[in-house]
Amino acid sequence: MRPDILTRAWVALIVLSGLSAVAAGLINRGVDIRVTGTAVLLLALIKARIILAHYLGLAAAPSWRRGFNLSLTLFCILLLGLYLIPAF
Amino acid sequence: MTDPVPDPAPHPLLDELPGDLMIWVLIISELLVFGAGFAAFLSVRLTDPAGFAEAQTHLHRTGAALNTIVLITSGYLAAQALTLRRAARRGAARLALVAAAALGAVFLVIKGIEYADKAAQGITYDTHPFFMFYYLLTGFHAAHVIAGILLLLLVAWRDAPENIETGAAFWHMVDLVWVLLFPVIYLLA
Structure with missing residues (x-):
């Protein structure tokens, strides 16, 4: 039986959380923080979009979903910029 | 004879939003407050940057990662509760809400252990600006977790689908902020 959309969202969130931990761990292995920082924030953005779409139900409200996604994406770009300024 | 009161003008965009409009006003407000906090941090x-990176080494990443799993799972249970209630499975919905609240309590226990460890190391909010933001943001979030637990238990008791939808939406906002x-x-070291 195919799992329902909520269960698939939960599994995706767990997997993405694991990937975030792996990406953050790469900092200690000498990987450039511009790469790891981008990966960590990108994964956080994807997780936030899943929560909005499936936990909060915005999948059924496409206009609002687009608005939230755009705002969150711009906000994460701002955070990434602030994080990376000392690296340049 | 008085004229009938006309129906209010429809708002297709607002009507598209799932659940109560006011919970969305609250969610957007909270996201703006926390967002300002993250940007300020x-x-x-x-x-x-070096001082912030050094201060961050004192944090428990494993505990915080565990708390991510706990909150994500708790959010899943709260979302399932609404589905179950709409399917008229009231008992299962209530059980899911209580389980979600219990996981919220687990989150607070892990957070409490983390705070106790910081206190044992002599780390307070004025040790470094990093810790001022750490206590401010995680403490404010923990306060929302406490409010969310109470709300989940309240809607488990008064379990109309609209109530569960509102309580679960608040809980998902808490989840979203933590993510x-x-x-x-x-x-981000």
Whole structure:
């Protein structure tokens, strides 16, 4: 039986959380923080979009979903910029 | 004879939103407050990136990662509760809400252990600006977790589908904030 959309969202969130931990761990292995920082924030953005779409139900409200996604994406770009300024 | 009161003008965009409009006003307000906090944190970090990186080594990443799993799972149970209630499975919905609240309590226990460890190391809010933001943002979030637990238990008791939808939406907002707080405070060294 195919799992329902909520269960698939939960599994995706767990997997993405694991990937975030792996990406953050790469900092200690000498990987450039511009790469790891981008990966960590990108994964956080994807997780936030899943929560909005499936936990909060915005999948059924496409206009609002687009608005939230755009705002969150711009906000994460701002955070990434602030994080990376000392690296340049 | 008085004229009938006309129906209010329809608002297709607002009607599209799931659940009560006011919970969305609250969610957007909270996201703006926490968002300003994260941006302020990373802005102050610009003045002392090395100090912020050193301070971050005192945090428990494993505990915080565990708390991410706990909150994500708790959010899943709260979302399932609404589906179950709409399917008229009231008992199962209530059980899911109580389980979600219990996981919220687990989150607070792990957070409490983390705070106790900081206290044992002599770390307070004025040890370094990093810790001022750490206590401010995680403490404010923990206060929302406490409010969310009470709300989940309240809607488990008064279990109309609309109530569950509102309580679960608040809980998902708490979840959403943590998903952004965790990388900013714990992972971005």
